[in-house]
Amino acid sequence: MSKWSTFTDGFVKNNPTFVLVLGMCPTLATTTSAINGLEMGLATLFVLVLSNIVISLIAPMVPDKVHIPVYIVVIATFVTVLQFIMQAYTPDAYKTLGLFIPLIVVNCIVLGRAEAFANKHGVLDSLLDGIGVGLGFTVSLTVIGIVREILGSGSVFGWKFIPGDGILAFVMAPGAFLVLGYLMVLFNKYLKRS
Amino acid sequence: MEYIIIIISAIFVNNIVLSQFLGVCPFLGVSNKLSTATGMSGAVCFVITLATLVTYLLNKYLLVPFGLEFLQTIAFILVIASLVQMVEIVLKKISPSLYQALGIFLPLITTNCAVLGVAITVVTKDFTFGAESHMLNLGQAIVYAVATSIGYGLAMVLFAGLREHLALNEVPKSFRGLPIAFITVGILALAFLGFSGIV
Amino acid sequence: MAAKSNLKNMALCLTLVCLVCSAILAVVYAVTYDPIQAAEKKALEESIGRVLPDGGELSDVSTAEFGGQKFDYYVSTADGTPAAYAVKSTTVGFGGPLTLMVGVLPDGTVYNTSVLSHSETPGLGAKCNTDAKFMSQWEGLGPDKVIKVTKDGGDIDAITASTITSRAYSLAVSNAVAFVKSIVKAEEE
Numbered sequence: 004m005s006k007w008s009t010f011t012d013g014f015v016k017n018n019p020t021f022v023l024v025l026g027m028c029p030t031l032a033t034t035t036s037a038i039n040g041l042e043m044g045l046a047t048l049f050v051l052v053l054s055n056i057v058i059s060l061i062a063p064m065v066p067d068k069v070h071i072p073v074y075i076v077v078i079a080t081f082v083t084v085l086q087f088i089m090q091a092y093t094p095d096a097y098k099t100l101g102l103f104i105p106l107i108v109v110n111c112i113v114l115g116r117a118e119a120f121a122n123k124h125g126v127l128d129s130l131l132d133g134i135g136v137g138l139g140f141t142v143s144l145t146v147i148g149i150v151r152e153i154l155g156s157g158s159v160f161g162w163k164f165i166p167g168d169g170i171l172a173f174v175m176a177p178g179a180f181l182v183l184g185y186l187m188v189l190f191n192k193y194l195k196r197s
Numbered sequence: 198m199e200y201i202i203i204i205i206s207a208i209f210v211n212n213i214v215l216s217q218f219l220g221v222c223p224f225l226g227v228s229n230k231l232s233t234a235t236g237m238s239g240a241v242c243f244v245i246t247l248a249t250l251v252t253y254l255l256n257k258y259l260l261v262p263f264g265l266e267f268l269q270t271i272a273f274i275l276v277i278a279s280l281v282q283m284v285e286i287v288l289k290k291i292s293p294s295l296y297q298a299l300g301i302f303l304p305l306i307t308t309n310c311a312v313l314g315v316a317i318t319v320v321t322k323d324f325t326f327g328a329e330s331h332m333l334n335l336g337q338a339i340v341y342a343v344a345t346s347i348g349y350g351l352a353m354v355l356f357a358g359l360r361e362h363l364a365l366n367e368v369p370k371s372f373r374g375l376p377i378a379f380i381t382v383g384i385l386a387l388a389f390l391g392f393s394g395i396v
Numbered sequence: 397m398a399a400k401s402n403l404k405n406m407a408l409c410l411t412l413v414c415l416v417c418s419a420i421l422a423v424v425y426a427v428t429y430d431p432i433q434a435a436e437k438k439a440l441e442e443s444i445g446r447v448l449p450d451g452g453e454l455s456d457v458s459t460a461e462f463g464g465q466k467f468d469y470y471v472s473t474a475d476g477t478p479a480a481y482a483v484k485s486t487t488v489g490f491g492g493p494l495t496l497m498v499g500v501l502p503d504g505t506v507y508n509t510s511v512l513s514h515s516e517t518p519g520l521g522a523k524c525n526t527d528a529k530f531m532s533q534w535e536g537l538g539p540d541k542v543i544k545v546t547k548d549g550g551d552i553d554a555i556t557a558s559t560i561t562s563r564a565y566s567l568a569v570s571n572a573v574a575f576v577k578s579i580v581k582a583e584e585e
Contacts, residue, residue: 032218091431174519177386184379
């Protein structure tokens with residue numbers, strides 16, 4: 004597998020949201036607007052890249068039976084580091100995303116990539132895989148955020164172009180499920196076959 | 198009175214899956230059949246309650262007094278992971294029949310964000326009771342954990358019932374599998390929206 | 397591939413990883429402690445700055461009890477006399493606690509308000525922090541006005557479909573005004 008395809012697989016073929024359907028909780032909960040989706044995606048990207056790098060380095064030394072707890076501790080460490088950094092430098096984003104920052108620990112994407120990729124590959128490949136999957140996740144979240152923001156508030160990234168209140172349900176919980184469902188339909192119809 | 202508010206709010210108004218989006222992955226994964234759905238709900242209820250009890254005490258008597266709150270995430274996830282392992286071992290020994298019913302779901306629960314989500318919520322968030330709000334005490338935390346998992350079970354059983362019917366219907370090709378499942382959950386969530394505002 | 401597991405290397409590995417990770421976290425915690433405090437202080441100062449008139453010297457935080465509730469407040473002094481008060485006021489909204497910073501002049505006029513934290517529904521009650529029409533009516537709200545939503549016979553236009561949030565907001569402001577009046581009265585005596 005070439006380095007380039009390692010990197011691009013995360014976008015379409017292994018898109019974490021629309022194909023693998025992993026990490027649904029933050030996907031649904033934080034995409035009330037485009038900017039929130041983007042921030043959540045980048046936060047996950049940060050943890051994913053760092054944990055992939057470290058796990059690919061330590062994997063040969065970890066005894067087989069304890070590898071899951073060790074990976075979880077590594078991931079939890081980076082998540083907590085991210086919490087401190089966000090509290091210090093982007094307190095507003097930290098407040099909006101709230102509970103879903105610590106919950107990156109149990110995001111199946113991060114542990115999934117550690118198990119399926121990082122513990123079998125070298126540092127460089129794992130780094131590229133982390134960036135690819137992380138960006139795939141970020142793009143998906145941002146797209147869902149854009150759709151929900153247009154329907155729910157009539158704006159994109161806070162720029163309002165449809166007057167009035169929008170369809171409230173799309174900002175609230177049901178809209179998250181509906182938008183994700185219909186986007187998956189579109190993804191299946193137009194992108195999956197290629 | 199406060200207990201009733203906690204119970205109603207956790208089961209209906211702030212349903213953990215349909216309005217807080219926690220534990221969605223196993224919710225979709227094991228809701229194909231009614232019987233697996235009830236099994237998973239039972240296991241989740243057990244682990245959430247136990248995990249909330251342990252993490253609440255850990256936080257109050259170990260992390261906070263020693264100023265170690267920064268280890269919260271890491272400590273909680275370790276507690277949950279080892280708790281799940283322990284429950285598995287103990288169940289296997291003392292009640293093989295229960296183990297058979299819940300066993301296959303237990304390893305899945307470590308990465309169920311509902312468990313960590315409830316544990317963190319209980320020690321960080323203020324809860325509202327009528328005109329005032331405060332953190333939960335131990336008893337209320339346990340009630341909250343139990344009620345939340347009942348809400349989880351309720352959503353899961355309702356959804357599994359819908360999905361069993363769905364399986365018998367002709368669904369357009371691009372909608373088959375998860376997309377139609379998401380749209381169904383969306384409509385279920387719309388129905389639950391009707392509960393908002395009752396407490 | 398992964399190393400063979402035996403009890404000794406499993407225990408050793410887990411202990412080592414936990415120790416290293418805790419050490420890393422302790423270091424990052426220590427390094428980011430000051431920036432986090434600074435960010436919190438800056439956010440607080442910005443919200444105070446928004447609700448008080450320019451100029452004047454700002455006091456440190458004081459706390460006093462009024463009507464069974466504790467209030468944190470800051471006094472802005474100009475020419476030796478208190479020119480305005482910024483009061484942190486919490487009530488319960490639709491989704492949970494709603495905390496405001498309310499700027500009040502000594503005569504009971506509301507100078508301005510700003511939301512410190514809320515957990516209202518996005519697109520509904522959360523508009524108390526974004527809706528220009530709702531927010532602007534607090535600016536310079538005179539002491540002759542009744543701080544209640546119009547539905548309850550007051551002078552505040554509620555956010556559409558968010559009466560509970562608007563009521564909570566009004567209550568937080570009127571509590572702050574009543575609190576400031578009580579301090580001013582106490583100082584006069």
